[in-house]
Amino acid sequence: MKQLFDFILRFGNLNQQQIDFIASKLLVVEIKKDDYFSEAGKISRQVGFITEGILRVCYYNNKGEEVTKYFIEENNLVVDLESFDNQICSSAYVQAVTDCKMMVFERKDWLELLQTIVGWDTIVHKIIARALMLKVERRSPLVSEDGTTRYLKFMEIYPTLVNRVPLSYIASYLGVTQSSLSRIRKNIR
CATH class of the missing domain: 2.60.120.10 (Jelly Rolls)
Structure with a gap:
């Protein structure tokens, strides 16, 4: 309460x-x-x-x-x-x-x-x-950016969600395929 x-x-x-x-x-x-x-x-x-x-x-x-x-x-x-x-x-x-x-x-x-x-x-x-x-x-920032920039922005906006939300939902939110998101995540590490 x-x-x-x-x-x-x-x-x-x-x-x-x-x-x-x-x-x-x-x-x-x-x-x-x-x-x-x-x-x-x-x-x-x-x-x-x-x-x-x-x-x-x-x-x-x-x-x-x-x-x-x-x-x-x-x-x-x-x-x-x-x-x-x-x-x-x-x-x-x-x-x-x-x-x-x-x-x-x-x-x-x-x-x-x-x-x-x-x-x-x-x-x-x-x-x-x-x-x-x-x-x-x-x-707004997600509309015109590439997938990598959108994902980085997502991590900035929702820092606690990355490991709590299924990748399929994050990919859907970012407007990318799940395989594209996997590649983006691999390239960032």
Whole structure:
């Protein structure tokens, strides 16, 4: 619980009564490796905070190939925001790459927090703005670079993931084949 409140309090202030109210709305959930936190074609109904483990956001392109958009590691919120906010079917999957432990808010409880806690919406907007900024910073350099540069940038952005995530997911994220990634890794060593 401390991890979550340390994270939240970086974006605004809450008093003890507000913290206790937020804590009362949390569910502790475990998601096994390869299971989904949310799925394409379904409406996202939860906001999660990862305390242990790694999730990835992925989709299938028009050729039926699985594409990893990005990874979400410990001490970050996870939600399919468009689906959650607008109550529309998601176009992506949020899948556990490792066994995960999370603290989760159901949508009704999240909405109650927004209506009850003064300043909660401001904190949430700051968290979302940070997440979007990080997403752009992490993806932008990968678009125009060669595979080796993309992999080096990946290791810089996600230093703890290289040995925790299957190479197939990293290759998908980088937009290279798994054999190309193996060659790149061999040449870097």
